[in-house]
Amino acid sequence: MRHVLSVLVENEPGVLSRVAGLFSGRGFNIDTLNVGPTLEKGVSLMTISTHGDEQIIEQIIKQLRKLITVIKVVDLSDTKAGEREMVLIKVHASENSRAEILRIVDIFRCKVVDVSTDELTLEVTGDQGKINAIVNMLQRFGIKEFARTGTVAMKRSMQF
Amino acid sequence: MELTGAQILLESLKQEGVKHIFGFPGGAVIDIYDELPKSSIQHFLVRHEQGAVHAADGYARSTGKVGGCLVTSGPGATNTVTGIATAYMDSIPVVIFTGQVPTALIGNDAFQEVDIVGITRPCTKHNYLIKDVRELAHSIKEAFYIASTGRPGPVLVDLPKDVMQARTEFEYPKTISLRSYNPNYTPNRKQVKKAANLLAKAERPLIYSGGGVISSEAGEILTRLARRFSLPVTSTMMGLGAFPGNDPLWLGMLGMHGTYAANMAVNNADVLLSVGARFDDRVTGKVNTFAPRAKIIHIDIDPTSIRKNVNVHIPIVSDCLNALKTLDEEMGEINAVQWEEKHSQWVKTVKGWCQEQPLRYETGQSGKVKPQYVMEKIYELTKGEAIITTEVGQNQMWAAQFYKYHKPRTWISSGGLGTMGYGFPAAIGAQVANPGKLVIDVAGDGSIQMNIQEMATAVCYNLPVKIIILNNSYLGMVRQWQELFYNKNYCAPCLDTAPDFVKLAEAYGAEGYLVEKTEDVVPVLNKVFASPRTCIVDIRVEPEENVYPMVPAGASLTEMLLV
Ligand SMILES: Cc1ncc(C[n+]2csc(CCOP(=O)(O)OP(=O)(O)O)c2C)c(N)n1
Ligand SMILES: [Mg+2]
Numbered sequence: 001m002r003h004v005l006s007v008l009v010e011n012e013p014g015v016l017s018r019v020a021g022l023f024s025g026r027g028f029n030i031d032t033l034n035v036g037p038t039l040e041k042g043v044s045l046m047t048i049s050t051h052g053d054e055q056i057i058e059q060i061i062k063q064l065r066k067l068i069t070v071i072k073v074v075d076l077s078d079t080k081a082g083e084r085e086m087v088l089i090k091v092h093a094s095e096n097s098r099a100e101i102l103r104i105v106d107i108f109r110c111k112v113v114d115v116s117t118d119e120l121t122l123e124v125t126g127d128q129g130k131i132n133a134i135v136n137m138l139q140r141f142g143i144k145e146f147a148r149t150g151t152v153a154m155k156r157s158m159q160f
Numbered sequence: 161m162e163l164t165g166a167q168i169l170l171e172s173l174k175q176e177g178v179k180h181i182f183g184f185p186g187g188a189v190i191d192i193y194d195e196l197p198k199s200s201i202q203h204f205l206v207r208h209e210q211g212a213v214h215a216a217d218g219y220a221r222s223t224g225k226v227g228g229c230l231v232t233s234g235p236g237a238t239n240t241v242t243g244i245a246t247a248y249m250d251s252i253p254v255v256i257f258t259g260q261v262p263t264a265l266i267g268n269d270a271f272q273e274v275d276i277v278g279i280t281r282p283c284t285k286h287n288y289l290i291k292d293v294r295e296l297a298h299s300i301k302e303a304f305y306i307a308s309t310g311r312p313g314p315v316l317v318d319l320p321k322d323v324m325q326a327r328t329e330f331e332y333p334k335t336i337s338l339r340s341y342n343p344n345y346t347p348n349r350k351q352v353k354k355a356a357n358l359l360a361k362a363e364r365p366l367i368y369s370g371g372g373v374i375s376s377e378a379g380e381i382l383t384r385l386a387r388r389f390s391l392p393v394t395s396t397m398m399g400l401g402a403f404p405g406n407d408p409l410w411l412g413m414l415g416m417h418g419t420y421a422a423n424m425a426v427n428n429a430d431v432l433l434s435v436g437a438r439f440d441d442r443v444t445g446k447v448n449t450f451a452p453r454a455k456i457i458h459i460d461i462d463p464t465s466i467r468k469n470v471n472v473h474i475p476i477v478s479d480c481l482n483a484l485k486t487l488d489e490e491m492g493e494i495n496a497v498q499w500e501e502k503h504s505q506w507v508k509t510v511k512g513w514c515q516e517q518p519l520r521y522e523t524g525q526s527g528k529v530k531p532q533y534v535m536e537k538i539y540e541l542t543k544g545e546a547i548i549t550t551e552v553g554q555n556q557m558w559a560a561q562f563y564k565y566h567k568p569r570t571w572i573s574s575g576g577l578g579t580m581g582y583g584f585p586a587a588i589g590a591q592v593a594n595p596g597k598l599v600i601d602v603a604g605d606g607s608i609q610m611n612i613q614e615m616a617t618a619v620c621y622n623l624p625v626k627i628i629i630l631n632n633s634y635l636g637m638v639r640q641w642q643e644l645f646y647n648k649n650y651c652a653p654c655l656d657t658a659p660d661f662v663k664l665a666e667a668y669g670a671e672g673y674l675v676e677k678t679e680d681v682v683p684v685l686n687k688v689f690a691s692p693r694t695c696i697v698d699i700r701v702e703p704e705e706n707v708y709p710m711v712p713a714g715a716s717l718t719e720m721l722l723v
Contacts, residue, residue, distance in 0.1 A: 010340060013289070018281060025282050055467060062464040068286040068306060071340040 002031070002051045004083060004153045007064055008072040011037065011044040015069045019046060022067065028052065028060050032085070032150030043071065049151045076153045083153040086125045088113070089135070092142035093120040101141060108134050119144065165293045165324040166191040169257065170199040172300040175332045178228050180204060180219065180592050182212040186232025188259025188272065191324040204592060204621060207613035209236050211585035213243020213314075214611070216254045218586030219593045221572045222547055224377065226253045226308050227589060233259040234272030237318075238279065242579060244314050245283040249576025250398060251375060253312035255303050256284075262322040263291055277318050285313030293326040301333045310343030311462040312375055343461060347478035347486050355433070355457045355474045356490035360497065362431035364453075364506045365391050368414065371398030371575065372436020372460060378481040379403065379568040382435065385488050390503040392510045394422035396437050397560050400571040405544070405564030411510060412519065415443040416711045417557045420517035423709070423717040425510045426451050435459040436480040439469040440576070449716040459483040519561050520723055521705070528702040529678050531555070531630040534685075535562035538600065538628065541685055546598040547572065547590050551583040551607030553637035555630045557707040559602040581610025584627060588614055591623040598626070598689060605631040605658050605698075615668035618694040626688050627696045629661060632703045640706045644721070661698035670694040 009015045016035060023030050031049045038045050050060060057075070064073045076083070093101050101120055105112060108130065114121035124134050128151070135143070163171065169192060173181070182204045185193045196203055206212040209231045216227030231240055237258040247254045261270040277289045286306050288299045296319075303315040359365055373382055373395075379402040386393050386409050393403045394414040403410055412419030414426055426432065432454040437443070444450040447469055458465075458472040459480055466475040476483050521532040535558050538546070544564050549572040550556040556573055565571045572590060574582040587601040601608075608629055618625050635653040642650050665672030671693050673684050681699065688695040709720040 014277065014281070017278065021281055059464065059468060066462070066464055068338070068341050 001053070001057070001077070002049060003057050003075055003077040004081065004151055005048045005050065005061065005064070006074045006076055006153060007046040007048060007070060008038070009044050009046060010069040010071065011042050012069060015044070018067050018069060019048075019064065022063055023050075026059075026063065028056065032148075034150035034152055047150065047152045074155070076155060080156045080159055081153045082156055083127045083151055084125055085128065085131055085149055085151045086123065087131055087146065087148040089122045089124060089138060089143055090145035091120055091122065091138050092118060092144055094118060097141050101138070104134065104137050110134070161330065162327040163330040164191070164195075164327050165296055165319070166195045168293070168296050168328070168330050169300065169319070169324070170195055170201060171330060172297050172332055173201055173228065174199065176226070176300070176304045178226070181228040181230055182206050182215040182219075182589065183230035184209050184212055184232065184236060186236050186259060186272070188233035188236075188261060188321050189230060189319070189324070191321065192230065192259075192319075203230075204588075204617065206585065207616050208611065209239035210243050210581065211588070211611050211614045211617065213240045213247065213254060213256060214582050214585035215589035215592070216256075217243065217247045217252050218549060218572055218589030220252050220254055220589075221586070222569050222590035223593045224375070224569065225593075226255055226304055228255050228257070230257045231259065232272070233261055233276075234274050237274055237276035241279060241283070244280055244316065246574050246577045246579045246582055247314040248283045248285070250371060250574065251312050252314065253307040254314040255307050256314060256316045258316060258318050260289065260318045260320040263320045264322070266320065276316065280316050283314075284316050287316040287318070289318040290320065290323050293323050293328045296323065297330060297332050301336050302338070305336045306341065310341070311372075344477055345461070345479040345482055347459070347476045347483040349486065351474060351476045352483065352486045352490050355476060356487055356494060358431055358455055358457060358474060359389070359433060359487075359491065360494045364428055364430045365503065366425050366429035366432050366454075367391050367393040368426065368432055368434045368437055369393065369395040369399045369402055370435065370437025371396065372480045373399055373402040374436075374568045376436065376461070376480040377568070378436070378484050381481060381484045381488060383407070385484055385491070388488070388499065389491055390499045390507060391433070392425060392507060394418070394425060396440070396443050396575070397573065398575040399437060400560060401565035401568045404566045406566065408511070409507070411514065413560055414717070416445070416713070417561065417707050417709065418711075418717075419514070419519055419561075420709055420720060420722065421510055421513035423711070423720060424513045427453070427718050428509075429454045432456045433459075434472075435484065438465045441469075444469065445711045445715055445717045445719075517709075517722060522723065524702060526702060527678070529675065529681060529699055531558050531632070531701040531705055532562045533678065534628065534630060534681055534699055534701065535559055535602070537681055537685060538602075539563040541682070541689060542598060542600075544570075546570065546600050547587075547594060549573065549583040549587040549590060549599065549601045551601070551603045552578045552580045553604045553607060553635065554632070554640065554705070554707050555602050555604040555607070555636070557637075558630065580604075580607035584608060584611050584625070585614050587625045587627075588618055588623055591625050592621070600626045600628060603627050603629045604636060605629055605633060605655055606635045609658075612664070615665070615670060615694065619669045623694060624692050625694055629696065629698050630701050631658070631661070631698050632701050632705065633658065634703060636705075637707070639704070643704070643706070644710070645712065661696050665694075665696040668694075670696060673697045675699040
């Protein structure tokens with residue numbers, strides 16, 4: 001099962017390496033990993049999406065909590081969470097295909113961030129499903145470059 | 161008053177109550193060595209940095225205090241890695257100080273630079289690179305706190321040379337609190353109540369205890385609980401000594417080289433009380449056939465140990481001492497049960513297994529000394545009062561099986577990592593911490609050569625450690641596997657070009673003895689145990705003796721090969 005973990009860490013040299021080393025050393029999977037500062041000085045937030053059976057996920061969470069520099073670990077799969085990822089896609093756009101690509105851009109509510117005579121660069125934001133869907137749609141035009149941020153997630157205010 | 165980093169380090173060690181450290185100097189730590197003579201801390205110069213960490217580790221295991229060591233950067237630091245990993249696997253509190261190149265040179269491939277913090281990240285509980293002298297005292301406080309609390313473990317502190325020279329105002333923090341590290345010492349009462357009820361209903365209860373009982377000083381309460389409620393006890397190798405080895409409820413160690421009775425008891429128990437043990441593969445054998453009839457209660461201070469290898473019915477995250485105390489109370493609440501009577505049938509059954517298949521060996525025709533006999537005699541002569549350290553291999557297993565450990569911290573052996581070369585430097589550390597005690601390293605002829613250089617350390621500081629080599633001219637445990645599972649393809653285990661250990665002892669200024677006949681074992685042991693000097697006894701034992709019982713790797717505990 002896929003799980004998204006929100007991991008609050010002390011922002012000190014080596015903290016990324018401690019977390020990454022834990023995953024590689026124990027044979028856990030990292031599907032995406034994203035790190036950035038928080039509003040509190042000296043504290044960073046990592047969002048890790050991973051997969052494994054329940055026992056593995058339990059171990060991952062416990063092992064993360066055991067790291068001295070990890071302040072808090074929340075399994076966002078336990079709660080209703082909002083999940084987003086951003087992707088930049090540079091797609092081949094010939095005279096004939098351009099209109100159709102723009103229609104897709106419209107449908108998926110993404111943005112064009114760069115244009116040239118034969119390329120369009122799109123910014124897509126959404127959950128995994130949406131991103132996979134648009135990638136599927138665009139593949140036939142020829143995707144030239146592809147960069148994704150990895151998942152970030154947040155617990156919804158209203159739990160039901 | 162302003163102090164230099166080096167002064168702050170030594171002052172902080174003093175504040176932590178450190179009296180002895182094991183170390184080896186070099187350019188990056190010369191500022192510290194420059195201050196050392198002015199400090200109250202006694203430094204023991206080892207002959208290899210691996211020895212320094214093992215000695216600090218033996219010091220810690222034999223006392224419960226944090227062991228300390230100090231080495232230089234680069235090769236000094238890398239030489240500590242095996243020692244650190246050994247302490248990490250067995251959860252031993254050690255703080256390792258390594259020198260580092262000046263901060264301005266870090267990352268430049270400077271002379272004797274190595275990223276020791278990076279190298280040891282996976283085998284320390286935590287580690288630090290100190291970049292500013294103002295962080296030093298605080299980080300040292302944290303290092304000792306982290307090493308010695310929760311599930312203990314080694315912590316490394318990397319000290320750049322310029323930080324040791326820089327000055328700052330010194331004040332040692334009195335307390336420490338870390339928002340990201342708060343080990344839980346007290347058990348959840350509800351869980352303990354559940355455990356007590358489960359145990360009370362059990363018909364075939366069994367205690368399976370481990371190293372956590374030793375490190376949390378819970379041996380006494382474990383013993384009380386077992387006797388009060390008539391619960392048979394087995395333990396891992398790491399747990400030896402927590403429960404008296406001469407008690408009628410003691411079944412011996414379980415696992416790969418465990419006793420028949422212990423492994424049978426695990427197989428038949430209906431409730432297994434696991435305390436401070438982690439279901440290691442050498443203990444469980446084939447994991448899905450481990451304790452097949454039992455509901456499992458698992459007490460451990462480290463939540464990651466719980467449900468890592470086996471599913472448990474009642475997890476209790478707590479210090480073993482507090483959990484067992486609470487369990488004892490809760491069991492006491494349960495109405496007047498005649499525990500001894502209630503469990504008499506089961507106790508009779510397990511004692512039956514003990515009698516049916518006791519630990520034993522063939523007293524051979526060859527006339528060669530039996531290694532098991534040597535261990536029995538060491539036990540008899542010391543009355544179980546010695547501190548026994550071991551190397552790794554058959555010698556270690558015989559030492560675990562044929563000597564009865566009565567008290568915690570008298571059995572000191574590398575369990576998780578199985579480090580050959582551990583026993584002798586660990587014995588040095590234990591002897592430094594316990595000057596009046598008899599400290600014996602039970603060694604193999606292979607292992608002892610891995611840190612033999614520490615003879616110079618032992619002799620130099622008049623440490624009367626006794627090395628008893630069970631010399632089979634083989635890497636015996638390797639040979640045993642080759643004999644049993646690899647068609648006797650004896651590739652590499654032969655050690656027929658061993659040194660003359662008697663001469664070697666003498667060359668270092670110690671005493672050396674050769675024993676080739678069974679009748680000489682006792683007189684020579686008597687002599688060396690009475691000697692005030694470092695001694696090596698080279699006992700030529702039956703070369704192809706095997707350790708039994710043996711559960712082949714990956715087999716179920718009941719599939720034991722017996723003598
Ligand atoms: C540093 C290290 N290298 C290799 C091994 C693998 N190993 C385990 S037991 C053993 C043989 C040890 O020989 P010896 O010290 O003579 O002990 P014996 O088994 O003969 O009693 C070896 C090579 C190990 N445990 N540690
Ligand atoms: Mg040998």
